[in-house]
Structure formats: C-alpha cells, structure tokens
Amino acid sequence: xxxxxxxIFANLSFQPCNTTSLVCPELxxxxxxxxxxxxxxxxxxxxxxxxxxxxxxxxxxxxxNYDEGAVIRVLSHVISSNRSTSNDVRTSAARAxxxxxxxxxxxxxxxxxxxxxxxxxxxxxxxxxxxRVRAAETLKELSRRLSTNTDLLDALVKATRTSDPGxxxxxxxxxxxxxxxxxxxxxxxxxxxxxxxxxxxxxLDD
Numbered sequence: 001x002x003x004x005x006x007x008i009f010a011n012l013s014f015q016p017c018n019t020t021s022l023v024c025p026e027l028x029x030x031x032x033x034x035x036x037x038x039x040x041x042x043x044x045x046x047x048x049x050x051x052x053x054x055x056x057x058x059x060x061x062x063x064x065n066y067d068e069g070a071v072i073r074v075l076s077h078v079i080s081s082n083r084s085t086s087n088d089v090r091t092s093a094a095r096a097x098x099x100x101x102x103x104x105x106x107x108x109x110x111x112x113x114x115x116x117x118x119x120x121x122x123x124x125x126x127x128x129x130x131x132r133v134r135a136a137e138t139l140k141e142l143s144r145r146l147s148t149n150t151d152l153l154d155a156l157v158k159a160t161r162t163s164d165p166g167x168x169x170x171x172x173x174x175x176x177x178x179x180x181x182x183x184x185x186x187x188x189x190x191x192x193x194x195x196x197x198x199x200x201x202x203x204l205d206d
C-alpha cells in the first residue's frame with residue numbers, strides 16, 4: 001500500500017495545480033521516508049514527487065526548510081549512495097536538488113556544509129556523467145546566493161580537481177560568479193586553495 005501511495009503522489013505531482021496542496025508536512029514526511037527506502041521503485045517515485053514539487057518557486061522555501069533541511073539531506077544522501085542505489089534514481093535525485101536550488105532565492109544552504117562537500121565529491125568521483133554535471137551545476141547555482149560561504153568555497157576548491165571538462169567549466173564559472181561580488185573578493189582571494197586552483201585551471205588548454 002505504501003508503494004502504491006507514493007506512486008499516486010508522483011502522478012498527482014505532475015499536475016501543476018496540485019503542487020501547492022501537496023506541499024504539507026504530512027506528505028513531505030512520507031516522501032522523505034520513502035526516498036530513503038531500500039526499494040528503488042519506491043525511492044524513485046518519492047524523488048520524482050519531490051522533483052516535481054521543486055519546479056515551483058513558491059514551494060521551495062517550505063521544501064528546503066522542512067524538518068531543518070530533511071529534503072536537502074535525503075536528496076544528497078541518495079546522490080552519494082552509489083553502492084546501494086541505482087544510477088537512474090541517483091540521477092533523478094541530482095536533478096531534483098538542482099531544481100530546488102535554481103528555483104529558490106533564499107540562502108538556506110548556509111546550514112548544509114556536509115551536503116556541499118558531498119556535491120564536490122560527486123563532481124570528482126561519480127561514475128555517471130549526468131550526476132557529475134548536475135552536482136557541478138548545483139554548486140554553480142549556489143555561488144549566486146552564497147557569495148560569502150566558506151563551506152561553498154571549500155567545495156569549489158575540491159571540485160576544481162575534476163577531470164570532466166563540463167563539470168570543470170561549471171566550477172570555474174561558479175568561482176567567477178563569486179569573484180564578481182565586491183564584498184566577497186577579499187575572502188575568495190584569501191581562502192585556502194583558491195589561488196592554487198585558479199593557477200592550475202589557467203594552465204589548462206581551452
């Protein structure tokens with residue numbers, strides 16, 4: 001019954017007119033729990049539902065702040081669980097997290113340093129290119145909102161070591177975005193590893 005209920009939630013979440021009514025603590029509790037299920041079908045349907053709800057900016061503050069960031073945590077955990085979760089499910093989780101980031105204007109990521117590090121690790125080591133690129137794109141989107149966040153800078157420095165050209169470009173663009181903020185330039189320049197990372201990237205052929 002639980003699996004069927006989650007399937008129904010996923011179906012309903014595809015309809016734009018339902019997205020506001022579906023964002024409630026009771027449903028989010030179910031979806032977060034289902035996204036942690038050992039059953040890949042249940043997990044996929046839960047993440048699909050969350051991804052659909054993330055498409056609408058009005059939902060994102062509620063989604064991001066639910067249970068002190070439970071949605072962010074579960075999506076990042078699924079992305080990083082490459083030994084126990086199918087690649088399709090992890091790709092869907094990366095897509096949902098990117099949607100949540102793109103459609104939000106609030107800086108709730110200040111409390112999620114561990115997730116930032118998990119994203120950097122995904123950029124570096126994930127075996128699936130779609131996960132690597134979406135993780136890099138998420139870090140890039142966050143650079144627009146967290147211009148003075150040292151955890152984000154740590155993650156970006158770590159992610160610059162990626163050998164994937166598309167991901168490396170996203171990370172370089174993220175650092176560029178942060179460098180355009182006058183208030184954060186000193187912090188960026190003085191942050192451990194940033195200048196060395198920039199030198200390493202500058203020595204690469206385009």
